[in-house]
Amino acid sequence: MKKNAGSKFLLVSPRMPETYWSYKHVLKFIGKRALMPPLGLVTVAALLPENISARIVDMNVGPLRDEDIAAADLVMISAMIVQKESMEDVIRRCRRLGVPVAAGGPYPSSCSDEIEGVDHFVLDEGEVTLPRFLADWDAGTPQAMYRSPEKPDLRTCPVPRFDLLDMSLYDTVPVQFSRGCPFDCEFCDIVHLFGRKPRTKPPERFLAEMDAAYATGFTGSMFIVDDNFIGNKRRVKELLRHIAGWQDEHGFPFTLCTEASIDLAHDDDLLKLMVKAGFSMVFVGIESPVAESLTSAGKHQNLREDVRIGIRKIQRAGIEVTGGFIIGFDSDPPDIFDRQIEFIDELAIPTAMIGLLMALPNTRLYDRLSREGRMLATSTGNNTSGAALNFVPKLPAETLIAGYRRVLQTVYEPRRYFARCLKLLSIYPPREQRTAHTMRRPIRVRELTALLRSLAYQTFSRYGLSYLSYIIRGAAKRPDLVVRVVTMAVQAHHYMVVTREAFPPEGARVRRGRARGNVRDWNERRAADTLPEMLEPSIDRSG
Incomplete structure (x- = not known):
């Protein structure tokens, strides 16, 4: 094979299905096409050398044309499990047009042995594996697989190439401060992917990402995509002081949001700094009102004090809490459905992302259920369709699915939803x-x-x-x-x-079969568009 200097790379983000986190039906009100650009791909673009020209096609804001593929020397795809079908279609088109494919991100990193048609897998954290692939590509000897357990120093991360996208098409700009989480919840794969010791960027490096986003003319919502933004509290406090100064100097162009563990509420100084920096929302993995379920899942941080107290403290500081809730733990009692509904109402959380428990690959939950002979299939990553479980639960599966359906229908009943909004407004x-x-x-x-x-x-x-x-x-x-x-x-x-x-009301006719009925978990939203692994990293959630 001849050397490949001066190559043209096409970076493709496959289409996302309609989800709670896609905000498809919100975007039309504000004239946007997608919630967030693919942070993984714009970071990969920044890692490419000058002798390679890069172009990004985000299929969530525009079509991928055959002529785009044919003009490229290599198509690089980043995908989560939820993007599986769109990714497979892109691969088929590349094969038909004779263009080689490289793939990475959460889905390929977890399930590369299940994916056909990919010439080069560039997996795990891209700062490590991508340079190795690029060196071989330039020499004309690219290999089929690139993997590494190495966790790179985030001080070496490049500034994302937001300039390669039309940022006016997006509602929110994603940036990143850290990778890793100090907690190890049984159902979460973050520790496996990024380690238990949070790695952080220096404040000046993070501000460079804010500068890059601001330079495109974008203003509005900025999402810090870390799985647990406050994993290293000392360093995050230092960062927040710098963000507050940057925001004040620029007239507060960004409204910030992120994901964090509930112990945010236990640190008054940290909470005040987040408010001063301009945070308006934080996602917290609340999971369940049942202490036994939290204990069995290893969610010990949610048991140190009544989670109601912590949530209320964050809300009273002026920061909205959006919550993640899970149904299907082994310890869940038969009345878990009513308890979740009452819990969400009591917490005054309008945006409640409720999912059926799914056993994801590379989690302690998956390993335990496999040992117990309870696994039915590999997770699709879709735990909010209510269609099926990928393991044998303790409660009858039919009971779980029917109860889960009722929870969502009740929580998002108009009067009930708006009542939570009014309650939250009174708490602010x-x-x-x-x-x-x-x-x-x-x-x-x-x-x-x-x-x-x-x-x-x-x-x-x-x-x-x-x-x-x-x-x-x-x-x-x-x-x-x-x-x-x-x-x-x-x-x-x-x-x-x-x-x-x-979940159409009983008796209602379901149009278009099941095509529009499959909505996906907030877990997938996080991995899709936000995590930093090679060509986009993993799934799962905050501590």
Whole structure:
């Protein structure tokens, strides 16, 4: 094979199915095509040498054409399990057109032996394996498999190439501070992928990513994609002081959100610094109101104090908590469904990502169930379709699936959802206690557009009366939080549509078979578009 200097690489992000986290039905209100760009791919692009030209096609914002593939010397694909079907289609097209394929990311890293048609697997953390592949590619001797257990120093990570994308098509920009998590929950694969000792970037390196995003003209939501942002509290506090200064200097162009363990609530200084830096939302893996289930899952951090106290403390600081909840633990009692519904209402969490337990590869749960002879199949990564379980549960499978369906239908019943929103608004700190930056930021044009489109559409929806009642009461209760009021109303439309399509009311005709009925877990959202492994990393969630 001749040497490949001056090659053209096409980096492809396969299509994501409709999910709770895709916010497909929200995006039309704000004129965006996708929630977030593929952070893994823009990081890979930054790792490529100058003698290789890179182009990114995100199939979630535009089509992948045959001429795009044919013009490339190599197609690099990043995918999670949830993107499996789209990835397989891309591979078939590449084979038909005679263009070699390299693949990496969470799905290939976990299941490379199940994937056909890939010429080169570049797996695990890309800062280690990608340079090795590139050296062989340049020499004309690329191998079939590149793997390494090495955990790279994040100080060497390049700044993502956001400039290769049209950032105006996205609602949120993803950035990264750390990899790894100090906890080891039984169902989570993060420790296997990134280690138990969090590795972090220096503040100046992280600010360079903020600069790169800002240089594209993007303003709005910035998601720090770490599996547990506060895994190293000392270093995250140092970072937050720098972020607060950067935000103040630039007029707070970004509203920040991230994922963290519940012990965020146990550190007053950390919580205050997050508010000062401009955080408005944090995702917390709450999982269950049943202590026995948390204990068996190794979720000990959620048992150190009543999780209700911690959630309320974060909310009273002015940060919304979105929560992850799981049904199907071995210790779950028969009344787990009603207990989850009541728990979510009590916590005043509008955005509750509820999933059936799935045994993912490379987790302690998967290993235990395999030893017990209870595994039925490899996980699809889809634990919110309610269609099937990939292991034999303690409760009858039919009971779990029916109960899970009822939980989602109840939690996203319009009046119930809006009641949680109103409760949250009453918990938020009063106007006089809010930080200066949240008070002075003007309403953005896209926020005003979302309000007008929301009024025009949702007023006449099937839940129009509940919607109008919420808008009027919410705006009257918290006129200083009108943007938040509207945001939660617009999100409601997405949750209700996805829930109704996934779990139609009894007797309703399911259109288009099951095609639009399969919605995926928040686990997949995290891996898709946010994690940093080669061509995008893994699944699973925060501590």
